[in-house]
Amino acid sequence: MPLSTLLRGRRLRALRNGRRLPRALAVGLAAGALAAGPASAAFADGPPAGWTADLGPRLVKVHMSSSGFSLPSRVHAGFIDFRTTTNDAQGHTLQGVQLHKGVSFSRLLADLRQATSQTPSTSAAGIRAAARDATVVGGAAVEPSTFVSVSIPLTAGTYYFFDFNQLFVPGGKVTAHKLLVHGTFDTDTPAFGATITQVETKNGPRFIAPRHIDTDSTILIRNRADEIHEALFSRVNNGVTDATLQKYFDLTAQGKTAPNPFAENAQRGAAAMSPGRIELLHFDPRGGHYALLCFIPDDKSGIPHAFLGMHKVIRLS
Numbered sequence: 556m557p558l559s560t561l562l563r564g565r566r567l568r569a570l571r572n573g574r575r576l577p578r579a580l581a582v583g584l585a586a587g588a589l590a591a592g593p594a595s596a597a598f599a600d601g602p603p604a605g606w607t608a609d610l611g612p613r614l615v616k617v618h619m620s621s622s623g624f625s626l627p628s629r630v631h632a633g634f635i636d637f638r639t640t641t642n643d644a645q646g647h648t649l650q651g652v653q654l655h656k657g658v659s660f661s662r663l664l665a666d667l668r669q670a671t672s673q674t675p676s677t678s679a680a681g682i683r684a685a686a687r688d689a690t691v692v693g694g695a696a697v698e699p700s701t702f703v704s705v706s707i708p709l710t711a712g713t714y715y716f717f718d719f720n721q722l723f724v725p726g727g728k729v730t731a732h733k734l735l736v737h738g739t740f741d742t743d744t745p746a747f748g749a750t751i752t753q754v755e756t757k758n759g760p761r762f763i764a765p766r767h768i769d770t771d772s773t774i775l776i777r778n779r780a781d782e783i784h785e786a787l788f789s790r791v792n793n794g795v796t797d798a799t800l801q802k803y804f805d806l807t808a809q810g811k812t813a814p815n816p817f818a819e820n821a822q823r824g825a826a827a828m829s830p831g832r833i834e835l836l837h838f839d840p841r842g843g844h845y846a847l848l849c850f851i852p853d854d855k856s857g858i859p860h861a862f863l864g865m866h867k868v869i870r871l872s
């Protein structure tokens with residue numbers, strides 16, 4: 556089935572994108588220095604009232620690799636910044652979930668394995684089961700050309716994070732990292748400069764987004780639709796429009812060959828979220844025209860949403 560070959564391939568193909576490490580590194584270092592947190596020297600007069608050391612940080616740096624990643628065991632409730640990086644060309648996806656009452660992580664994993672099936676009806680059943688068994692809170696899809704930072708609002712509770720891409724690796728082991736979120740949710744929504752909204756329309760799921768986004772600012776992603784969506788960016792060739800993309804997806808779905816509209820195999824951006832959730836994305840890809848894409852299988856047809864029209868060409872600078 557060519558659909559699933561493409562779906563699978565998106566996670567596995569080698570990166571051809573040019574790198575901009577110096578700037579990305581500089582941005583990362585600057586942000587790291589700002590967010591390094593209160594050094595003990597800053598508390599010469601004792602910690603401020605209400606400061607509780609063991610509640611944990613709100614900035615979490617996650618370096619992802621094929622051998623895994625590490626997370627703190629607990630963080631303070633609020634907008635938690637997950638700043639992801641990787642050296643692996645095939646990319647990784649830090650995905651967060653909160654399991655519903657009585658559901659085990661292995662149960663959810665079985666749902667997700669079903670959702671990545673090559674058979675659309677199985678895939679639809681899998682994504683419906685996942686939506687029933689967990690709240691998908693977002694995360695970051697990252698590859699080597701840029702850091703990808705996501706800010707996720709997390710109230711007190713137990714969450715699990717894992718590398719979603721491991722589901723596409725034959726024999727890949729998915730390790731669940733348990734994250735305990737403690738305390739009162741008392742941070743404001745971070746500032747943002749652009750908004751991407753995931754919506755359901757009579758023609759199917761769509762993105763509402765501006766034609767141009769300046770990636771110096773943070774992007775708010777909100778799921779106002781009735782099923783799970785993601786927001787990934789992949790660079791397209793000059794002149795590619797949404798009509799070009801739709802034609803490509805239509806021909807591919809029919810098993811026909813079509814000129815590849817993509818200028819790279821890499822994808823990066825905001826990982827999957829349940830309806831009603833938000834997350835904030837900050838990253839620094841090279842400037843140019845990108846397709847904003849969602850490959851989550853439709854919960855009725857099992858066809859990845861991009862094929863159903865959930866794509867939007869956007870210029871990033």
Ligand SMILES: [Cu+2]
Nearest residue numbers: 784849851860
């Ligand atoms: Cu979607």
